[in-house]
Amino acid sequence: MMKQYLLSPGPTVIPEQVLLRMAAPIIHHRTPQFSKIFAETRTMLQKLHQTTSDTLMLSCSGTGAMEAAVMNVCTTGDTMIYVNAGKFGERWGNIAAKHHIHAIEIKVTWGDAVTVDAVKAALDAHPQAKAVFVQASETSTTTENPIQAIAALTKDIDCLTVVDAITALGVIDMPMDDWGLDIVISGSQKAFMLPPGLATMGISEKAWAMIESNPDCQTFYFDLLTERKVQQAGKDTTAWTPAISLIVGLNEVLNMMFSEGLDQLYARHTLLAKGTRAGFNALGMKLVSKVPATSATGVFIPETVDGGAFVKYLRDVMGVTFAGGQDDLKNRIIRVAHLGYYDVFDVCNIMSAVEIALNRFGYPVQMGVGVAAAQTVLAERFPKVEA
Amino acid sequence: MMKQYLLSPGPTVIPEQVLLRMAAPIIHHRTPQFSKIFAETRTMLQKLHQTTSDTLMLSCSGTGAMEAAVMNVCTTGDTMIYVNAGKFGERWGNIAAKHHIHAIEIKVTWGDAVTVDAVKAALDAHPQAKAVFVQASETSTTTENPIQAIAALTKDIDCLTVVDAITALGVIDMPMDDWGLDIVISGSQKAFMLPPGLATMGISEKAWAMIESNPDCQTFYFDLLTERKVQQAGKDTTAWTPAISLIVGLNEVLNMMFSEGLDQLYARHTLLAKGTRAGFNALGMKLVSKVPATSATGVFIPETVDGGAFVKYLRDVMGVTFAGGQDDLKNRIIRVAHLGYYDVFDVCNIMSAVEIALNRFGYPVQMGVGVAAAQTVLAERFPKVEA
16 A cells, blocks of 8 residues: 655646546536636636736647747747746747747756846847746746746837746736736646646737737647637637636636635745745755745755655655656756645655655655754644633 | 645545545445445455454444444343443443343453453353453554453353454454454444445354344344345345445455555554654653554643644644544543554654644644654655665
């Protein structure tokens, strides 16, 4: 017997009530029954994005929505700027290359956040750029980029800020209209606590105008104008067959989020991240990121421990699934999640598991030290009782 | 949002694969399809009991099976001996009183186990006693009684040993035939990891002979001879409508248990109990029991903490459900479970939760101390990795 603990930054754990809702008999997507759920879900999604503009649901992974954003904003020969601060930032460049878009890369050392100055310099050097593409949270290095400040740079010029918020929406407060974010992308398997397969997009009026002015949008499936026509109030459906169960599930999780309250939702994630960092600090494990994310935490595995074997041992022997590192960080780090359906005792579990695993690998760790540091932070989640 | 952690000694957590199996469309109980599952389940149940004699499944809670045992072995005016070492031992006396059976009580201080000498003295004083009724694990005080030694006393005399093994079967090794246990009772919501509503009984040849010689069995629903006629191989059904889903679930959990291996099953429970005790010891919390059980651990709440409020706070504010105490122990103890679908990180959770709760109640606890002591024991569950 081995109980399984999924503590990776996506897919994340799915709450039972959501699993049960999605396990109900499937409904047809061209019915009033589906349209009612769709309309409710869209309204809640706008509220989560804090926008009065249109949001969309696309049946694809987050990468599909990233490509949709690039292709609807830009066409062959256009110029775009993108922040490459890790594996996901790099992906903007790969998408642009596929479509022969002139992509200006802002290369950032892994673990650092992009600086506002670097973005400003790129914008000054490339005034023809259609948009700046950036991750709110770069999951490969567990780093947060300053998207509010970046959006402030593009707010009054003819250029968009397009944000991959796949591990940020529903984790941190990012008011779209208020900050002037133009496109905000998310995916179902992160803070939305769903299986993968559904992406969401918030799209500002400014972005819609840019999309409408695109002379040659080179995608059929991801044509956002086609989707907007049918996803609006009164139509309440999707252009192509949607991932019905996931939209039903999204309806459930958005209800959960609003029932918790957005302030409480963000405060919970912030506290879990703080507790996790306190635990790793107490264990003397160095954070990968200089600007650590609220969604997930990456730390270096001690150099005397075989990092590849360590992650596999946790997963296969102990039943605890973390994520490892990619590229240069492969076999050197673990990344643990605290976004979505996670709470205090998940963080305690992360620490207990890391400590036991280090012990089993012969690394001199004092049991309970990381747990204790995390507990001390996390206890704040529960009110003190007066004697 | 509040995640729920069920860590009480019954009902215990139900594994997902069991929930899913029980959620499949219900089958009819007078069909070859049901009889196949019933026969498989019965065979595995005999193997778990380590008996070649008949086992039964009854659609009732454990208390129903306790009453069935009393009423099939004894009739009005008969004499029986019972061990009252807690709330569940006391119940034998209440059942006997209802049926005007002359019940000789062996009263044991709560937290102590019965001594073999006390049982021997009762047997010597009451040679006409039909049986000794005793808990293998007295859950109200989390104490184990010496059932092997008690069975040795009755093995060669005309008296049975009837064991309430509701929190013992599937937790500790208790070979029925080998030890000479005559009736062994269990319930679905403990080590069987199922919802309540199904009881099981292993019944020795000696017990069947005693039951057959009962001149006036005063129950219709719980008439074990009626059940034996139909629950045997070739008939493979129950006398009255059975709790079908629970028998399907029992089939699944017994497959899980044998797939884990009985030795591993018992070793896991033993280690979890040891880790739990080490954790509480490190926190300076005194065990309720002098002979602590493998299934659950009871500890005293520090006297400066409001015990009733403490258990409620854990449940309602922290989402962690333990059991409190009963009668004299009410509001003074917590009882935590480690039987069934529990493993290393459940024990770590117990300790993390108790530490945080004590801290919130203003009790001077050093965070992580209990977790660390538990971890040090529990790490043994995972093999060391050679460098």
